[in-house]
Amino acid sequence: MTVPTDLPSTLGELRASGHRERGIKAEIRENLLAALTAGDEVWPGIFGFEDTVLPQLERALIAGHDFVLLGERGQGKTRLLRSLANLLDEWTPVIAGAELGEHPYSPITPESVRRAAELGDALPVTWRHRRERYFEKLATPDTSVADLVGDIDPIKVAEGRTLGDPETIAFGLIPRAHRGIVAVNELPDLAERIQVAMLNVMEERDIQVRGYTLRLPLDVVVVASANPEDYTNRGRIITPLKDRFGAEVRTHYPRDLEAEVGVIGQEAHLTAEVPPHLLQIIARFARYLRESHSVDQRSGVSARFAIAAAETVAASARHRSALLGEDDPVARVVDLGTVIDVLRGKLEFESGEEGREQAVLEHLLRRATADTAQQALGGIDVAPLVAAVADAAVTTGEQVSAKAVLAALPDLPVIDTIAERLSARTEGERAAALELALEALYLAKKIDKTTGDGETVYG
Secondary structure (H helix, E strand, O other): OOOOOOOOOEHHHHHHOOOOOOOHHHHHHHHHHHHHHHOOOOOOOOOOOOOOHHHHHHHHHHHOOOEEEEOOOOOOHHHHHHHHHHHOOOEEEEEOOOOOOOEOOEOOOHHHHHHHHHHHHHOEEEEEEHHHHEEEEEOOOOOOHHHHOEEEOHHHHHOOOOOOOHHHEEEOHHHHOOOEEEEEEOHHHOOHHHHHHHHHHHHOOEEEEOOEEEEOOOOEEEEEEEOHHHHOOOOOOOHHHHHHOOEEEEOOOOOOHHHHHHHHHHHOOOOOEOOHHHHHHHHHHHHHHHHOOOEOOOOOOOHHHHHHHHHHHHHHHHHHHHHHOOOOOEOOHHHHHHHHHHHHHHOOEOHHHOOOHHHHHHHHHHHHHHHHHHHHHOOOOOHHHHHHHHHOOEEEEOOOOHHHHHHOOOOOHHHHHHHHHOOOOOHHHHHHHHHHHHHHHHHOOOOOEEEEOOEEEEO
């Protein structure tokens, strides 16, 4: 980010501008309250948390609490944490060259205090963007105290400084997040002795490194994410550290279909058009998996599963278009089968379901397809379509173009009705709409379907 040229560049200019220093928690609180009062969108790109998670989170921020987001994998915890940066001032002043990004009014390290005393109003000031004030660390088992808090720098000792000199400390992530937000993902994966090292930083705001205590009035917001199972299985958040977090906010998967589809549409990178009804099938499929007793619900069914499913379906359509020379690839029902083949490894099944995984997935995908078709096409008289398929079979598959699918049933008015209901305009979209209707008729046992050699025949 390019720093605007009209901002003060020295301490004297900053004072003359009337700038007011705010603590990080006061800054977040005031900016959040101002956004809520103005009716601004505070959490862009967050779906399904409007009436549950977000009010709790906003109350925690207004209270000035550090907090933990607790929820299964793929519930958007990391995205939510990264959204916190939007609540910071766009630009904030820091002492130029300061290791911890201290405010010019309040230097805290010995070097910055000395420079401020020597230079006075000539102390150089630079500006830091809000994105540079959000720090994130994935808590891996090999994370050390030095990574998070700091350690003695042997080079500085070799230069002649004594071990008791505070300037011999190489600061870790949390002190470097001074006047910012530090997020620790998968906090229970931190070894317990590492969690202990965070206690003083979070409560007393001082740093203890190898027997030396450095009193620093650190101004940080510490947030974290965790999975519920981590509390008892892979690891746990030690009780004193849990006590230092002011709030624990439970997240969840989207509770309505619209939010689920919104997450897929926002996050998926689609290489071909995927009609809305197929996105709804994928969203319903993910939701049914989360309700299934055959799937291990302790590990959850991540939103990434549905996102990857949409991307796989789009890739299947793009692959077909490359083979057949189609210009505008559109995904069809026949492409849904690739989801099971490619993504079954992303799910964990209950131990008693060994050998039945494929059958479970196929059943739930059929159910999702039938329910979507019922909602999308309910009320349409499909008797003419059933009669037409009885006279002329419709073939689809990896090697069958949209044009060929439509050519099997030319000039059938009910197809126009189906296409209009699904807002299908192009040839590919009309073929996708027809396939949904045919699959629904098959699932309702009104027509037959045979599959083999890469082709599916409705007849």
